[in-house]
Amino acid sequence: MIRLMNAADVPAVAEIEKLVQSHPWSKKQFEDAVNAYQSTVIEENGEVLGFCILQPVLDEANLLLMAIHPSQQGKGLGYELLEASIAMLKNNPVQIFLEVRESNTAAVKLYEKSDFHQIDLRKNYYPKPDGKREHAIIMVKACSDDFSKLFN
Ligand SMILES: CC(C)(COP(=O)(O)OP(=O)(O)OC[C@H]1O[C@@H](n2cnc3c(N)ncnc32)[C@H](O)[C@@H]1OP(=O)(O)O)[C@@H](O)C(=O)NCCC(=O)NCCS
Numbered sequence: 001m002i003r004l005m006n007a008a009d010v011p012a013v014a015e016i017e018k019l020v021q022s023h024p025w026s027k028k029q030f031e032d033a034v035n036a037y038q039s040t041v042i043e044e045n046g047e048v049l050g051f052c053i054l055q056p057v058l059d060e061a062n063l064l065l066m067a068i069h070p071s072q073q074g075k076g077l078g079y080e081l082l083e084a085s086i087a088m089l090k091n092n093p094v095q096i097f098l099e100v101r102e103s104n105t106a107a108v109k110l111y112e113k114s115d116f117h118q119i120d121l122r123k124n125y126y127p128k129p130d131g132k133r134e135h136a137i138i139m140v141k142a143c144s145d146d147f148s149k150l151f152n
Pocket of ligand 1 (some may be wrong): 064068100
């Protein structure tokens with residue numbers, strides 16, 4: 001089941017985040033995200049397996065963060081969560097933007113499957129655990145029919 005995140009989900013969500021990110025969001029950031037953004041979770045049998053945080057801005061949206069618990073990855077849950085979360089956006093965005101680490105092949109492929117396209121590269125944007133930095137790929141998904149013609 002995919003539903004809006006609430007405050008009671010934050011410990012489980014922060015735990016997943018810690019398992020998958022080298023620079024994880026804090027519990028406080030997730031608590032704030034419950035109210036400030038459209039934050040969703042995917043759960044099975046009452047257990048939170050992943051989350052997605054989208055920031056609606058006027059007639060656009062930014063995908064800020066998403067993750068699936070490592071033990072549940074590769075089963076289609078990330079794609080299901082992403083598609084459902086985008087469909088739940090109330091501002092009916094024309095386009096959705098995101099930034100992703102260049103080395104994060106699984107995420108880049110997921111976003112491409114959801115019709116995001118690379119539009120730019122932000123050089124040396126993300127810090128790495130070894131002190132070096134890596135590029136961010138900027139991707140956009142066109143949500144309106146008129147706009148999507150630009151990419152086809
Ligand atoms: C990125 C992430 C959310 C994908 O979730 P997932 O549930 O494992 O993905 P799905 O099983 O729904 O796969 C959807 C598509 O993503 C791509 N994909 C997923 N895992 C992949 C992998 N290990 N290698 C290559 N492509 C992969 C595939 O295109 C796949 O479609 P397909 O099965 O038809 O080939 C998950 O790997 C994750 O949580 N990663 C750590 C956190 C993160 O990087 N978040 C994104 C940046 S904020």
